Amino acid sequence: MKVAIVGAGNMGMAFAKSFIQYDLVKKENLFLIEKNAARAEALQSEKAGVVVDTISPKVGEYDLIILSVKPQDYPTVSEELKKVIQPNQIILSIMAGISIDKIQESLNHRIIVRAMPNTPALLGMGMTAFAASGDITLSQLKKVENLINSTGRAVFLEEESLLDAVTALSGSGPAYFFYLVKAMIEAGKEMGFEDSMAALLVKQTMLGSFHLINNAEKSLDELIKAVASKGGTTEAALKRFEEGLLAQNLKEGIFAAQKRATELSK
Ligand SMILES: NC(=O)C1=CN([C@@H]2O[C@H](COP(=O)(O)OP(=O)(O)OC[C@H]3O[C@@H](n4cnc5c(N)ncnc54)[C@H](OP(=O)(O)O)[C@@H]3O)[C@@H](O)[C@H]2O)C=CC1
Ligand SMILES: O=C(O)[C@@H]1CCC=N1
Known part of the structure; x- marks a missing residue:
């Protein structure tokens, strides 16, 4: 061709x-x-x-x-x-x-x-x-x-x-993932790790977690529950995410991308 x-x-x-x-x-x-x-x-x-x-x-x-x-x-x-x-x-x-x-x-x-x-x-x-x-x-x-x-x-x-929704979800999606990974690596650095160590800890965690999503016979809620022990560290992080409306903000970002795709067609 x-x-x-x-x-x-x-x-x-x-x-x-x-x-x-x-x-x-x-x-x-x-x-x-x-x-x-x-x-x-x-x-x-x-x-x-x-x-x-x-x-x-x-x-x-x-x-x-x-x-x-x-x-x-x-x-x-x-x-x-x-x-x-x-x-x-x-x-x-x-x-x-x-x-x-x-x-x-x-x-x-x-x-x-x-x-x-x-x-x-x-x-x-x-x-x-x-x-x-x-x-x-x-x-x-x-x-x-x-x-x-x-x-x-x-x-x-x-x-x-x-x-336009595909554009907002999977077209732009890699950037959302990179953004999250970057924030996690920055948190690692602020807690005292060298750049390379913070990057390794986060990247391997994301890779392993992705494979768990694909291979474990559990829903995303069950996977979260399996990490978050009652009264433990994950629960403390998730509580802070909820207070900051992290999930809601992520969704609103995706809807903003969809809106922008629609504007581009005008
Ligand atoms: N990047 C992504 O993740 C995705 C992008 N897209 C879509 O793909 C398209 C391209 O994006 P992307 O590859 O990131 O953009 P790039 O800027 O990397 O590539 C576009 C290229 O086209 C050149 N160009 C501009 N005008 C002309 C012209 N008249 N003739 C020939 N070449 C020209 C640009 O030159 P110059 O830099 O000088 O302007 C640039 O090198 C966009 O429409 C985007 O919506 C879709 C899905 C994902
Ligand atoms: O940001 C953009 O407009 C393009 C479309 C999807 C990813 N990049």
């Missing part, structure tokens, strides 16, 4: 690297359009694919075009892309908030898949949800799904409107 990527940044390249790793796309069939000069130079030197800085008629030769610029940059991209896009090309957008309708209208093009991945895709451990326009054939959809599957797990959504 021949794939062009408009905006070869963090996510665009996480996708591209998985496609290459699983031999779904050959490097010579990967066309990277990247306007950031420093990034383009880095991509050139690591021989990541054919690298150019602007959209040209050459883009029309690719089976699939991935849109992975920031939503704010999309109006400029669509102006250029609509001049060169060919009717049989598949568009895969991973941009937060930009709806299939809006992409169809701005490109005057029908065949659109809209996906929301996350950065663990860099390790083939991503979580992507995707929806598609009614105009796509099953064969075209399967081709895109095969590519996405190389980046981790994927779910198809009948309802595109759910993608």
Whole structure:
């Protein structure tokens, strides 16, 4: 398959690297359009694919075009892309908030898949949800799904409107996890540990706990109860979290992300 990527940044390249790793796309069939000069130079030197800085008629030769610029940059991209896009090309957008309708209208093009991945895709451990326009054939959809599957797990959504919630939950989710881990490491340092020791204690705890969620036949409440002894240390921490409305604040943060995704589509 021949794939062009408009905006070869963090996510665009996480996708591209998985496609290459699983031999779904050959490097010579990967066309990277990247306007950031420093990034383009880095991509050139690591021989990541054919690298150019602007959209040209050459883009029309690719089976699939991935849109992975920031939503704010999309109006400029669509102006250029609509001049060169060919009717049989598949568009895969991973941009937060930009709806299939809006992409169809701005490109005057029908065949659109809209996906929301996350950065663990860099390790083939991503979580992507995707929806598609009614105009796509099953064969075209399967081709895109095969590519996405190389980046981790994927779910198809009948309802595109759910993608803003996906963005808030799993798209942005890695940052929430990193934020929690960082706060725990900082607490460790404040209690007197060296940076590396605090990081080890927290990272191994998070890793082991993740596997317990997946492997123990217990609910999350039961897992919490199994750690929190009556009158003990965990209970003291959880009480403080409740007083500070930590869970409520986390949820409100996620709803704010969803609201922002909806705003980006306007
Ligand atoms: N990062 C994440 O975790 C996730 C991101 N997304 C979505 O992926 C998209 C990209 O995000 P991310 O990879 O983090 O962003 P990046 O900034 O890392 O990548 C986007 C790249 O596109 C370049 N660019 C901007 N305009 C153009 C243009 N006209 N032609 C070619 N290249 C251009 C940017 O250059 P410059 O830096 O100079 O602007 C930048 O290098 C966003 O829409 C985001 O919503 C989706 C899921 C997760
Ligand atoms: O923060 C953002 O807007 C993008 C979408 C999901 C993750 N990063």
